[in-house]
Amino acid sequence: MPVRMRTALVPFATLPLAACAGRQSALDPQGLQSNHILQTLFIFLIVAAVVWTAVVVVLCVGLLRRKRSAVQPLALHQGFERTSGHVVFGLGLATLIIVLGLSIVSYAGQRTVFAKNEHALTLKIIGHQWWWEVRYEDDSPHQSFVTANEIRIPTGQPVKVELESADVIHSFWVPSLTGKMDLITGQKNELQFTAKNAGVYRGQCAEFCGLQHAHMAFAVFALLPDEYGRWRDHENQSGTSPTDPLGKQGEQLFRARGCALCHTIRGTLAGGQLGPDLTHIGSRTTVAAGTLPMSSAALGAWIADPQHIKPGNNMPRMPLQSGELIAIIHYLEQLK
């Protein structure tokens, strides 16, 4: 049996190989913080593997060694009793030293991971049941804007996210970049991280937040700094006005069918605050906080019956003719 368990340990022992483990993985560090954490984890893992193996070896040898022949259970050998007392004491002391050593390693790692940079780029993230509001705030209101479920950051620059909740407790977690931090009702938390490499890193709510906790994902896009600058300039602009008749019809229906009561599209009369900002929804990669990959079909399925795809979420099903649905999808897809 120990053999089977050791083979099961292989994925641990070969961490570099596991680096291809996916886009939401603590074993695939793409940020300064996640890298530090993985190093700490690795130190702990080696100590743990050594201790466990030692225990198993002692256990096996202890069971298999030739035994003295005394049958009477109370006929104890005084020499053994004395020696075993010393050995147990020594091992206890060794345990103490190991855990104190690991505590120091842990605290050193903690200081590095939670080190604060005064000049970090600051975002505010507000958790909602079950989506993420992302606010890019700037001293100038003209440079401030709101988006949802997708976060774009420049590589190589420290980013500070201020975490708040609009309802229950959520937890912000992008394992490839750093560890998690809770979004707690009535409390402001913050988390800093730096992406080393450009890429898309998936994140997911990690604190149980109700019915659709499983469908509360998001993505962090780490962009090269100049690419990030271009994106920010574009994202700050209002939604593109449709020019074709179908798009115009969609825009009109968006207001007439109640969508605008909950959703904002900057530059239009749609200014609802309850649901995600949709100003640039056409450029997003997923629908319903990571539930479906973005496509006309996905948008259509979602708008036609949100309760089927993500039961219990706060978006009601709106009665729409199929032509109306097509117009709205067409309009939303233009909002790049």
Added chain:
Amino acid sequence: MSMVAEQRELRDDSLNGLQLSTRMDSIWRTPSGFSGALMSVDHKVVGRRYIVTAFAFLLLGGILAVLMRVQLAKPESTFLSADKYNQIFTMHGSTMMFLFAVPVMEAFAVYLVPLMVGTRNIAFPRLNAFSYWMFLFGGCFLWLSFALNVGPDVGWFAYVPLSSLQYTPTKRPDVWAQMITFTEVAALAVSVEIVVTVFKQRAPGMTLDRIPLFVWAMLVTSFLVMFAMPSIMVASTSLILDRLVNTRFYDSSSGGHPLLWQHLFWFFGHPEVYIIFIPGTGMVSAILATFARRPVVGYPVVILSLIATGFLSFGLWVHHMFVTGLPQLGAGLFTASSMLIAVPSGLQIFCWLATLWDGRPVYRTPLLFVIGFILIFVMGGLSGVMVASVPIDTQVHDTYFVVAHFHYVLIGGAVFPLIGAVYYWFPKISGRMLSERLGRWNFWLAFVGFNVAFFPMHILGLIGMPRRVYTYTADMDWAHLNLLSSGGALIFALSFALLLVNVIQSLRSGTLAGDNPWDASTLEWATSSPPPPQNFDRIPVVKHRDPLWFDTESMPVVAGLSVERREVLLTSLAEAEPQVREASPEPSIWPLLTAIATTVFFIGSIFTPWAVLWGTPPMAVALIGWFWPAGHKEDEE
């Protein structure tokens, strides 16, 4: 005074063996028939019911676990809806923690501790009966609610504000919170009984350093229950008040705070883990001594470790809250305190390893489960050291890594010893042996199934799978490991089915056990299997830590107890010198009636605060009936 008493009543020194047995049996026997069964205050009857009920809840909780594993076996499964899944994982956690793990350990203590310390009944036997009824009613209340689709769905931790009225306007969190109250009343009652039984009812000569390790473990556990449970009681009662009468303990917009809930919950919740694990260590020590054929090495070390674990367990609750934005230095200190608990746990493991090293192991099923326990628990302890580190925890907290960790600790640390304990003590309780052949199958299926089910979860957590998600998308790379884990869970479930088959077969046609089939050393093996209602015809006198190995021919006994009424011998706390002969209560229906009145009060009070008003008079009446003076003297020198 004592002269008068001697003239009036017959004592056990004036009867011979058979006469004495018959006489004691008739005094201590539970009345026959259905009403007799409801009145029983015999710790063995209550203990047996407690054990069977707790295992019934294990079965139910296990079925839920299998359902969850079926749901997660493949991505985007529609086997369970989100709502059902959330109810199920909440029910699984709540059932396993509150209706199985804690009660089953107390159940074994209720049955075994009086036998192991050589007395005739547990202290406060009526309270004991009351405790069982409360446990039963609380458990049934939870499960009936679940059957009626009002099962709690906010997690076994019920974090506010999710569990507040605003975000969960149904009755589900109230059901959960009040179930806690039921099980707490039950657990606190048993703890008091155990402490008093161990402190005051030990057989003469059983000084503190001759108490069996299992009894020591239950003593420490009982103190943990008494100090930890009030915290959750405050928490859950405040939650009900917030929900029912609009108080604002946890409402941040009115000066309350959601983290208050987390502190109160985990101040209970972490010791809770040790409330489950420490009895497991007691079982390990008992089994190990018997099957290694020698006393456990380092008796005082083991006891001091138990006590140290108990104290330390109250100083590490914050490690459940490392990602709530606590001050960094404070969090770092809780890392150190959490890891420190590895020292007493390690010392116990080293003592057990030394025992096996020197002993002459007899490989029967109980010992197999203990060996399995060591392999699994040590791994769980080590992953616990990892989780205790703040930076590592920020990654693995609330992921499947933690799910793997605590199942390694709880199943490895408590359930493996427990199943070993079932094989070990079943002959004492039923009078029949369990099949050794099925036992071996049971062990290997459990060991392989457990590891296949739970080991992959470590990796799942590290590659990003959070806990409490009812499904995941196909592109997440989690499907294979989840499928493997689900397969393991089925094998693990099969091992429990085998245990059930083994128990049923043995009850029908198992080999008769005799008094001491394992040649064990503690007092429960000095009486018949199953023990007679009076436990011992004559109270034994203890001269050694392992009385049955020391006095191989015949046990010395005490003489002079009454044979006309139920009487137990009280002894001094440290030296166990005889002090007083105390009357032990007769069977009574009042504990049941009190439990029913309390149940009506508890359940009523989640619907209307007025239940506090109309619910108390029936309880008062029942308690008056319970404590109505019996009209005779309670104790004599």
